[in-house]
Amino acid sequence: MLTSTVAVLHDNAAHGEDNYLVRHLDDHATLDAVMDGVTGRGGREASQEVVNALSGAPLASPEAVAAILEEINQRFYQISLGRFLLTTASVVLCLGDRLHVVSAGDSPVWLIRPDTVQLLSSDARGFVHAGITRALGMQKTLRQLHRADVEIGSGDRLVLATDGVTDNMTHDELVDMVRGASSPDTAIEQMQGLIASRRAKGTLPEQLGGRFRNDDRTAIFRFFSTAD
Template structure:
């Protein structure tokens, strides 16, 4: 069993549509979730209701969590018909030394080690296209969520983020910030500092498209001891 500590970052001043959830499941196990509501499609309500459903659920396996997300998807589609109540969701469930990832939509989870990084789900850069990203609420049947299961070693770190972070900072830069930080709080502080600076300048590195993309930004950074 590997113990962990975490820090969160959230700035919902752009649209008010991001959400996050962390649950301590005991014995070092945890559930971390980020959600990015789709702008103009009831995203704030969708991300909030999904976060509440996951917080109130007794689900403690990735299959049960996926079932909860699927139930919420059915409710959203029944009300919004695929045009309203849309949100991404990316889930990291840690149980007994293994990290279980499930995702619908494009919000990435990145696994950072001392010498590499791996995107476990989602994508970095570019705008969300609801049909491609398979957001919760976009279809009557959610289908299979993206799934990954990995072992976690001491010294590993993970980042869950929404595109207000990842559209303005590429994976290698984000991973290096997390890798070089002494604490999760230092990592989230540095991420916020860099993105806030780029917001003032209105620019990002050329490889990201030059123009800053103003959006809600949310991240959970977790260090494994």
């Protein structure tokens, strides 16, 4: 039987539009979600609405998660016709030894193992440039809602993040940091240290564009192990 430990980085000082949710559903089920609200498009309200909906709903299957996101998307679109109330949403439902991912937009989800890395969401554009694509509220119907389903085991490590994180560190840096950390808290501390250092200098590696991007930053790290 698997168990897990989790830690969260959440810094909303730039725009106040990121959000997240961590739920312990029962002894064998958890839910992790990150939302990146679109600046100037009601992003703060939109990301909070997703949190509110996921917080109070019974979530026993990925279909239940998808239904909630579809309902939220339709409500946002009816209000603004795709011009307002926009946010990404990347949701991971862990049921026993399986991860079920449901996502809209470009907030990435990875499963990091000792020898492999698997992108479980639809996009990871933040490592190259900022960009919100296929966010909730942009279309009347979520035709691009991404789904993934994967078996997990002891030693696997889950990461969800917004582009305030991924714009300011490379993919290899993130993977090495997660693999080398003894706990999710340690990984968060190392990430905060690296980003703080780059923010103070105002510069990034050339492959990330050379200039620090000041944005809200949210990440969830969940490490899986065998229960005693």
